[in-house]
Amino acid sequence: xxxxxxxxTTGQVSGFLQxxxxxxxxxxxxxxxxTWIAPTPKxxxxxxxxxxxxxxxxxxxxxxxxxxPQWLKRLLHYGEKTLLRTDRPSVSLLQKTPSSxxxxxxxxxxxxxxxxxxxxxxxxxxxxxxxxxxxPNHDGTFQMSVxxxxxxxxxxxxxxxxxxxxxxxxxxxITELDKTMIRTNRVKPRTLTVLxxxxxxxxxxxxxxxxxxxxxxxxxxxxxPSAPESIAELSETLNAPT
Numbered sequence: 001x002x003x004x005x006x007x008x009t010t011g012q013v014s015g016f017l018q019x020x021x022x023x024x025x026x027x028x029x030x031x032x033x034x035t036w037i038a039p040t041p042k043x044x045x046x047x048x049x050x051x052x053x054x055x056x057x058x059x060x061x062x063x064x065x066x067x068x069p070q071w072l073k074r075l076l077h078y079g080e081k082t083l084l085r086t087d088r089p090s091v092s093l094l095q096k097t098p099s100s101x102x103x104x105x106x107x108x109x110x111x112x113x114x115x116x117x118x119x120x121x122x123x124x125x126x127x128x129x130x131x132x133x134x135x136p137n138h139d140g141t142f143q144m145s146v147x148x149x150x151x152x153x154x155x156x157x158x159x160x161x162x163x164x165x166x167x168x169x170x171x172x173x174i175t176e177l178d179k180t181m182i183r184t185n186r187v188k189p190r191t192l193t194v195l196x197x198x199x200x201x202x203x204x205x206x207x208x209x210x211x212x213x214x215x216x217x218x219x220x221x222x223x224x225p226s227a228p229e230s231i232a233e234l235s236e237t238l239n240a241p242t
Contacts, residue, residue, distance in 0.1 A: 004068035015064025031061055085110060087141055091165055091175050093182045094145075101130070102150050102182060104163035104175060107143035116165045118148045124164075128152070148177070155179070 004015040018028040027036050027043045027050070034057050038047040050056070076083065089109035095102050106116055112134050117124050128149035135143050148161065161177040175181075 002064070004064050004072060006069045006072055013065050013069050015068060017060055017064060029057070029060055031064060034058075034061060086167060086170070088173065089114075089141075089143075089165060091163065091173055093163070093175065093177070095182050095184050097184075099151060101147040102177065103145050103147045104165075105143070105145040106165045106173075107137065108139075108141045109143075109165075109167075110141045111167075112142045114142075114144070114165065114167050116144055116146050116163070118146060119162050119164055121160050122162075150177075 001020070002015070002017040004013065006013055015031055016029075017031075019026045021042070025039045027038055027046055029035075030037055036047040036050045038044045087108060087110040089106035091104065091106045093102055094105050104116065104118065106114075114134070116131075118129050119125060130147040130149075132145040132147070137143055146163065148163075150158070153161070158177045158179060163175040163177070165173040165175075
């Protein structure tokens with residue numbers, strides 16, 4: 001395993017080169033002393049041999065302190081529009097039931113180096129707060145949430161609480177704990193009434209239609225035979241031979 005790191009602020013460069021064997025560290029190059037470190041006795045012979053290969057060691061030092069950082073800068077330049085971009089999140093307040101915690105949910109942000117917490121009167125609070133993990137979205141952005149237990153918070157004090165989202169060294173996104181802004185999947189009583197009334201009306205209509213049809217069929221089956229249409233037909237019926 002090998003690689004290098006570059007600190008843009010200080011310009012400090014650090015590299016690493018190490019080999020493993022059978023799932024364990026085998027030998028590591030110390031770029032400061034230009035010697036190899038053997039974590040296990042099995043690697044001592046290899047260390048002694050590689051320490052004498054000064055040309056190889058100098059090449060490794062040059063590669064990890066000069067060449068690798070230059071490539072790293074070039075790759076960062078090519079990918080800075082994607083890797084160094086900043087996408088602000090969409091922040092929402094969620095609550096399952098009136099007695100459950102209020103969840104402050106942020107989604108669609110990038111990068112994942114972000115902070116989110118609840119505050120009261122401008123000061124971060126920890127009591128009654130539960131932080132969730134930062135999770136990836138399907139589009140390469142991230143999401144996270146932090147819950148606040150409001151069971152012991154009077155409604156008149158809700159406006160003193162705020163959810164704060166912040167990228168490091170960037171402006172904050174502050175969301176006030178406002179009951180009218182909370183999104184929930186529970187059905188409001190008025191909405192429930194509006195849904196029930198049409199359903200009851202439809203049920204009554206179905207019952208009435210079914211009952212009317214049954215009465216009609218019963219009357220039809222019980223109706224007496226039709227009367228003769230004329231006197232002639234009646235006479236023929238009476239005089240018919242037996």
